[in-house]
Amino acid sequence: MFIPSRTEYAISKVDIKKASKLLPISGPGQISQIVRGPSYLWAVLHDERISNGEW
DSSP, X not given: OBOOTTOSSOBOHHXXXXXXXXXXXSSGGGTXXXXXXXXXXXXXXXXXXHHTTOO
């Protein structure tokens, strides 16, 4: 779980797992109906330190 610095709500491990199973995704709109904080999750999952250039 993590809490983005610009919000006060938590993004759960479950949401992270849901989003990661759908990778690669082109943008947060593809997961907006599935997870909470899709823009935050998309940004985290597409960070080079996470993606290792795989998506």
